[in-house]
Amino acid sequence: MIPFNVPPFIGKELKNIEKSIANNKICGDGEFTKKCHELIEKMTNCKKALLATSGTHALEMAAILSDIKPGDEVIMPSYTFVSTANAFVLRGAKIVFVDIRPDTMNIDEKLIEDAITDKTKAIVPVHYAGVGCEMDEICRIAKKYNLIVVEDAAQGVMGFYKGKALGTIGDFGCFSFHETKNYSMGEGGAVLVNREDCIEKSEIIREKGTNRNRFLRGQVDKYSWVDVGSSYLPSDMNAAFLCAQIEDPTIINNARIAIWNRYYDNLKELQEKGVITLPFIPENCTHNAHMFYIKAKDINERTELIDYLKQNGVLSVFHYVPLHSSEAGIKFSRFHGEDKYTTAESERLLRLPLYYGLKNDEVDHVCKCIYKFYENQL
C-alpha cells in the first residue's frame, strides 16, 4: 500500500529532542522555540513569528488580534478546513462565504467587494495547496474598506506571491505544522504578526494574557494579567522536532517539488486529452508542492477512481465538504452570491499521495494506475 501521507522526518529530529531534554527546559519558549522563531522570520522575512500549539490556535490568536466582536462579519471561502471559520465563530463572528476560482480553488477575489457590509471586519484568504491567493487585489479591497486581512497560510509554508512569503502579506498569517503539512512538529503552528503595533499584544495573548515576555526580557520586575489570552505556546520538545526540518527548509521543499513535477509531467497527457484537470499555478505564485490533486469529471467518477486506486494499493483522499452546507455552517454562516464552483469543483477533486520520502517508482505506479483507469477514454 502507498499511504496518502507519512509525517515528515529528515533524521535530525531526535538529536534535537535529546538536547531539549538535556536543557532541563521542555516547556514553552526554550532554546528550540526561540530558534524556530528566528528561522521562520528568516525564511519568510516577517516582522514577528510566534510558534503556537496548532494552526487552529494560530487562527484563534489572529481572530483575537483582529479584535473580532459578536456580530462582526468575516469573509472567507467555503472550501476550507473548519478551523478557518471556527476561530472567528468562537469570537462571535458571522461567517460570509464567497465562491472560489475553479483554477486555483482559492477565494475569487472579484467576488469579495460585493459581500462587504457595514459589519464586515476581516477577509480571510486561504492559500489552498500552497498556491497564493490574488493578494494585491485582496489587500486593495481591505484598504479601501478598512478591513483586516488574516491569511490562512496553514498549507503555505515556503509558498510565495510576487516574491513575498505567504502569511506575510496581510495583517496576520497563520501556519500549520500538523503532521499532514510540509513541515511538522506533530501538532503545531505559528502566527506571523506583520504589524509592529500588534507584536506585544500577540505575545500577551499567547502567554495567558500576561506580560510574561516583558518580564523575561527584564522590562518589568513582575508579570501580571494584562489582557485576554490563553496558552498557545507549544512544548520546546515539539519545537525541537520542527527546528530540525526548518533549519534548511529547502531539503523538504526540493523533495516535494520534485515529486509534484513528476506527477505533473506524467499526467499532463491526460489533461491535454481533456480527461482530467491538473493544478494551475498562476504566473506570480511560487508554490510549495503542498498537495498534488487531479480533478475527475464528477463525483461518481472520482468515487470509482478512489476505489480503483485502492484496489491497486494506492490511498487517495478528498476533503472539505464545503462549510456552508455543513451542520455548523448553516448555523454560523451565509453564502453570499452563487455557489457556482465551490461544491461542483470540490466534488471532482482528488488528492494523490505526496510526502517527503515518496519514491519515484511509487509516483510512477500511481500515475500508471490512473492511465489504466482512463484507458478507454484515450
Ligand SMILES: *Cc1c(COP(=O)(O)O)cnc(C)c1O
Ligand atoms: C491544516 C489546516 C488548518 C489547521 O491546522 P492545524 O495545525 O491542524 O490546527 C487550518 N486551515 C487550513 C487551510 C489547513 O489546511
